Amino acid sequence: MGSILDTVKNKQTNNITPTTTGGSIFRTVSGQISNQINEPQNKYLSGGFISDVADILGTGQYAITGGIESQLEKRGILRPSTTSGLKGGVKERKSNIGLLKRIGEETGKGGLLTGQYQPTQSVWGNFVRELPVTALGLAGDIMIDPLVVASKLGAVAKVTKTIGSAVKTGATAVASNMPAVQKIGDVLERLAITRGGQSEAFKLADKQRIINESLALEKTEKLVSDLIEAPSVIQQRMAQVLKGGILHEMIFVVWLNQFVRNLMLLVKQLQR
Amino acid sequence: MAEPIRQELDAVGEAITKVNPKLLSEETFLANKGTYLGNFFTKYIAPTEETRISTEALARGRKARIPTKEFTQRKDFAENIIEKVGDFFKLSSKDKQIVINATRDKDLPSLGGKLQKIRSDVENILERGQVTINDLKFQTSARRLSQIINERVRKSVGLIEEGGLPAAFSLQKGQLGLVRSKFFKELVDKGSVIDIPDETFRFQLPDSAQLGEATGKFVNRADYDAIMKTIMPDDGLTKLWKDGLRFWKTSKIAYNPSTIARNDLTNFLILNPLGGVGPHRLDIYYKTVKEFYEGGELWQRFRKVGGGLSSQSRGELIAKATELYKKNSNIRQQFKKVEDFHKAVVNFYGNQDTFFKFSNFIKGIMNDGLSDFAAMKRANFYLVDYSEVPKVVEWMRNSPIGAPFISFTYGVSLPLAKTLLERPDKLSAYFKILRAMQSLGADQTIDESILPENLKDQPYSALQMPFKDEFGRPQFIDMRYILPFNILEPTSIANNTLGSIPGISQFGQNPVMQFFGGILTNTNPYTGKKIVPDGSTPGEAIMAVIDYVQKIILPSLAPGIPTRVQGQTKIGGFGLEKLKSAIEKHPDFAGRERSVPKTLFDVLGGIKIQPVDLELQQRLQNSELKKQFEELRSQAVRTQLSKTMTKEEKEKELARLRQKVFELAQQLKERTK
Numbered sequence: 001m002g003s004i005l006d007t008v009k010n011k012q013t014n015n016i017t018p019t020t021t022g023g024s025i026f027r028t029v030s031g032q033i034s035n036q037i038n039e040p041q042n043k044y045l046s047g048g049f050i051s052d053v054a055d056i057l058g059t060g061q062y063a064i065t066g067g068i069e070s071q072l073e074k075r076g077i078l079r080p081s082t083t084s085g086l087k088g089g090v091k092e093r094k095s096n097i098g099l100l101k102r103i104g105e106e107t108g109k110g111g112l113l114t115g116q117y118q119p120t121q122s123v124w125g126n127f128v129r130e131l132p133v134t135a136l137g138l139a140g141d142i143m144i145d146p147l148v149v150a151s152k153l154g155a156v157a158k159v160t161k162t163i164g165s166a167v168k169t170g171a172t173a174v175a176s177n178m179p180a181v182q183k184i185g186d187v188l189e190r191l192a193i194t195r196g197g198q199s200e201a202f203k204l205a206d207k208q209r210i211i212n213e214s215l216a217l218e219k220t221e222k223l224v225s226d227l228i229e230a231p232s233v234i235q236q237r238m239a240q241v242l243k244g245g246i247l248h249e250m251i252f253v254v255w256l257n258q259f260v261r262n263l264m265l266l267v268k269q270l271q272r
Numbered sequence: 273m274a275e276p277i278r279q280e281l282d283a284v285g286e287a288i289t290k291v292n293p294k295l296l297s298e299e300t301f302l303a304n305k306g307t308y309l310g311n312f313f314t315k316y317i318a319p320t321e322e323t324r325i326s327t328e329a330l331a332r333g334r335k336a337r338i339p340t341k342e343f344t345q346r347k348d349f350a351e352n353i354i355e356k357v358g359d360f361f362k363l364s365s366k367d368k369q370i371v372i373n374a375t376r377d378k379d380l381p382s383l384g385g386k387l388q389k390i391r392s393d394v395e396n397i398l399e400r401g402q403v404t405i406n407d408l409k410f411q412t413s414a415r416r417l418s419q420i421i422n423e424r425v426r427k428s429v430g431l432i433e434e435g436g437l438p439a440a441f442s443l444q445k446g447q448l449g450l451v452r453s454k455f456f457k458e459l460v461d462k463g464s465v466i467d468i469p470d471e472t473f474r475f476q477l478p479d480s481a482q483l484g485e486a487t488g489k490f491v492n493r494a495d496y497d498a499i500m501k502t503i504m505p506d507d508g509l510t511k512l513w514k515d516g517l518r519f520w521k522t523s524k525i526a527y528n529p530s531t532i533a534r535n536d537l538t539n540f541l542i543l544n545p546l547g548g549v550g551p552h553r554l555d556i557y558y559k560t561v562k563e564f565y566e567g568g569e570l571w572q573r574f575r576k577v578g579g580g581l582s583s584q585s586r587g588e589l590i591a592k593a594t595e596l597y598k599k600n601s602n603i604r605q606q607f608k609k610v611e612d613f614h615k616a617v618v619n620f621y622g623n624q625d626t627f628f629k630f631s632n633f634i635k636g637i638m639n640d641g642l643s644d645f646a647a648m649k650r651a652n653f654y655l656v657d658y659s660e661v662p663k664v665v666e667w668m669r670n671s672p673i674g675a676p677f678i679s680f681t682y683g684v685s686l687p688l689a690k691t692l693l694e695r696p697d698k699l700s701a702y703f704k705i706l707r708a709m710q711s712l713g714a715d716q717t718i719d720e721s722i723l724p725e726n727l728k729d730q731p732y733s734a735l736q737m738p739f740k741d742e743f744g745r746p747q748f749i750d751m752r753y754i755l756p757f758n759i760l761e762p763t764s765i766a767n768n769t770l771g772s773i774p775g776i777s778q779f780g781q782n783p784v785m786q787f788f789g790g791i792l793t794n795t796n797p798y799t800g801k802k803i804v805p806d807g808s809t810p811g812e813a814i815m816a817v818i819d820y821v822q823k824i825i826l827p828s829l830a831p832g833i834p835t836r837v838q839g840q841t842k843i844g845g846f847g848l849e850k851l852k853s854a855i856e857k858h859p860d861f862a863g864r865e866r867s868v869p870k871t872l873f874d875v876l877g878g879i880k881i882q883p884v885d886l887e888l889q890q891r892l893q894n895s896e897l898k899k900q901f902e903e904l905r906s907q908a909v910r911t912q913l914s915k916t917m918t919k920e921e922k923e924k925e926l927a928r929l930r931q932k933v934f935e936l937a938q939q940l941k942e943r944t945k
Contacts, residue, residue, distance in 0.1 A: 050733045050757055054703035057696055061704075095704075097711045123739050130712045130738070138708040142701055151697035160693040190494050191664045197494030201462040206498060207578070209455040210659070214581035216447035223277055224443060228436030228593040230273065239435030241274040242281075244307025 043093050055093065061145040063087075065094040068144075069102070078106050096144070097137025104133070233258060277439050282306060284446040292453035292484035312438040314430030356393045357403070358414045363390065372405060440593040449482060452502070456486040465489045497663075514670055520783055520825070521676055522614075526621035527827035530847065534754050534878035538684070539628040539655060546687050546698060547654025549635045559638075560631040574633050577648040580626040629655045653690075656683030668778075673785065675778035706732050706751070713738035718746055721939060722889045726750070727882070733757050737881065742867070745883040753880050786824050796820060798846070799861050805838050812837065829875065847875035900936055904929055 044062070045052050055062075066089015072078045083092050104114025111117075115133040119126050142148060150156050175182040189196040195203050227238055282305055288296045360371060367387060374380045374391045375398060382388050397403045403421065411417040432438055459465045465486045466473045475496035479488050482503060491499065506514065525531045540551055549556055563571045574580060629651040636647025652660070658679050661669070665682045668674035675681075691698050713736060720728055727734040727748050737747040751757050779785060780797055790796055796803050803820045804813045815835040819842045822832040828847035835842045843852060846861070853860035854871035864882055866874070874880050911917065911925045 048730050051731055054732050057700035127738050134708050134712055141704045148697040151695045157694040192662050194660050194662050199464050202464045202495045205458045211578040212451045216451050220443045224440045227273055232434055235434030235436050238274045242309040242435050
């Protein structure tokens with residue numbers, strides 16, 4: 001039983017000794033581990049959810065990159081490896097950036113386009129030198145991806161549309177034969193779809209109503225903003241006009257009166 | 273100043289008489305044309321904040337009165353007084369006294385005839401409380417009495433003599449009444465509302481003048497719900513809750529520069545490009561800025577199809593008019609500046625979304641040949657339209673147990689899902705770009721297994737930067753804070769609340785859940801640490817809880833009540849705490865040691881750059897791994913020596929432990945490879 005810590009220590013020094021005897025469950029396990037240590041690492045679908053989505057979308061590109069790598073190995077441009085080929089490309093999430101760098105490393109050709117440079121202490125210097133190989137590799141990743149071709153030709157949209165239509169037709173058929181399903185469908189539509197269940201005429205009219213209400217309110221704001229910001233005295237006079245208490249023409253007299261009064265106050269203050 | 277308002281009031285009134293005579297008859301309108309402006313009172317329209325809250329809390333949802341009384345005859349309070357007690361003042365002094373005595377003493381027998389009728393009228397008036405016996409005794413005429421009562425009531429409810437607020441109120445209600453009357457008429461004309469119910473159209477609309485021709489008619493269920501929502505405002509408590517929640521959300525979004533920056537990045541780099549406006553289209557953005565500030569033709573067209581319209585403008589105008597009225601009346605003017613600032617912040621935030629939608633609209637019109645309506649529809653689809661969400665999303669964003677920010681998540685999910693189904697290559701290209709960015713730091717090789725959990729095995733959501741920091745530590749950008757990645761993959765913070773199920777973590781952002789969840793479990797859902805540390809004194813515990821609660825409430829950069837927790841002084845929101853830690857060169861609440869510029873980049877720019885000390889991580893994890901092995905070893909010994917377990921149970925348990933050891937050993941293998 002005490003061998004567990006020894007096993008851990010051994011592993012820390014990367015010095016694993018397969019031991020399948022001795023009766024300890026821990027020794028048995030360490031044997032199993034050591035047998036797997038030389039297998040290529042499977043990175044595909046090994047990250048979080050987003051990483052898995054990226055892997056699924058990038059599968060075609062990974063495979064083709066692996067395939068290109070394998071061809072380069074077969075033609076002797078690159079040294080043989082166990083991780084190339086369609087399957088290896090997917091497993092290792094192969095990228096053309098990595099492939100270009102490998103070409104550079106193994107052939108010494110390509111200069112900055114294959115990442116051939118002597119790293120320096122300058123972070124910016126290294127960064128700038130990495131740009132050509134990264135840009136070229138990225139362009140390669142995008143261009144050789146069969147998903148790009150399929151999407152641009154509309155094939156992906158066609159497939160998903162066909163599947164969607166089939167599901168919809170099936171669901172409608174089931175719902176029309178089973179009232180309970182229809183009811184559940186109606187409730188779900190009302191709850192989970194924006195404006196679900198509303199008639200088309202209603203949707204249009206209601207959207208227009210919302211816009212019209214906002215525009216009308218803005219118009220109101222423009223009309224009344226001067227009045228609501230006016231001094232109390234002016235507002236009181238305006239209220240009288242709006243209520244029909246005094247004629248609109250009299251406003252000038254009121255304003256003149258106010259003006260003269262203010263002028264007098266100003267003169268008094270100046271005199272002091 | 274008054275003339276355009278007068279004309280608009282008359283125009284609106286006249287239009288209503290034509291579209292919906294039930295709301296305003298032609299006779300009533302003509303009788304008051306050119307003179308009408310309703311009487312409004314401080315007590316009802318501009319109450320103190322305390323009165324408003326208590327009144328609203330008790331209010332029950334009822335049909336909105338739009339506009340009914342705004343265009344009908346103005347009435348005096350005491351108009352019927354003259355009618356009721358007119359005969360009393362015609363009596364002789366002696367008879368007046370008899371009537372007064374009779375009303376004072378209820379046991380007195382009927383006076384009979386005319387005097388008895390007058391006695392009943394007087395009793396009736398007295399019961400209403402507007403008139404006292406002394407008024408009857410000392411006033412000389414019914415008209416005089418009427419004037420006194422009018423003055424008295426006006427004083428008690430505060431007649432607003434200034435024209436601004438009443439004009440704003442009347443015009444606004446009139447406009448709403450007109451728009452809605454036209455809307456209901458259109459529904460009737462287009463057959464969305466029918467007279468005789470059938471299997472689908474079986475929900476009867478209520479009797480209400482504002483429904484016009486649609487009153488009492490039948491609609492389908494979904495249309496009925498929408499109409500009732502339009503004409504029935506929320507009841508008092510719901511409204512108070514929604515107002516409070518909206519205010520809290522504003523404090524967490526509009527007052528948080530990092531959130532605004534992150535939303536802008538998402539719009540600029542993801543959503544607008546998916547909708548057709550790539551980051552390289554600087555020409556479109558230039559045109560957008562120009563039109564936006566000049567209010568040009570495209571801007572006007574954008575507005576006409578609903579772009580950039582504030583959903584809160586209805587309340588805002590009246591609030592502004594009320595506030596200005598109060599200012600004139602010297603009531604609560606000290607809050608004016610605060611409210612102006614708040615409004616400016618909210619507008620600034622709202623303008624960000626409007627800007628991106630407008631740019632998409634311009635591209636739709638100018639480059640893609642779309643109609644105004646289609647361009648607006650596209651802009652609303654790709655750049656979140658908060659006003660149009662399904663019922664379940666609306667419930668979730670407003671519910672005390674819901675997910676307050678779900679509408680952003682929902683809004684972002686739709687264009688992402690559409691792109692995934694129709695043009696997955698676009699999304700795939702993003703991932704490739706992110707991966708390429710990481711490869712720029714080729715001189716850095718990092719053993720992933722020793723990274724903190726939230727950065728481990730996340731090649732896209734935890735992006736390794738090509739540069740190390742000043743201490744030679746590798747740095748990561750947590751993309752789950754920037755892009756809509758958090759929809760699919762919660763941050764480590766969310767893991768501490770409701771698990772790592774995508775979407776579910778949204779519920780952990782609810783302030784009620786945060787409060788009760790945090791207090792009940794004594795765990796801060798943001799940091800996963802204990803709110804009240806072990807061994808705290810009662811005083812320290814109170815301080816810790818205050819610090820936790822104020823962090824839930826306060827905007828990120830706002831100062832709060834200073835508290836002292838575990839020997840450290842806490843001063844307010846999360847952003848402020850981060851800045852303080854950076855200035856003092858201490859690890860922040862999440863254990864990050866960052867420089868001031870990097871922290872500013874986070875709290876103002878929304879980009880979280882996290883340096884990782886690899887040596888420290890290695891030591892921590894080795895020590896952790898050793899502990900776990902020790903624990904498994906003791907469990908295995910206990911299992912093997914157990915007297916109560918059967919042989920099969922022991923084998924099963926040992927197999928489980930074996931698997932655990934296997935997993936741990938694999939981790940170690942990864943690390944030492």
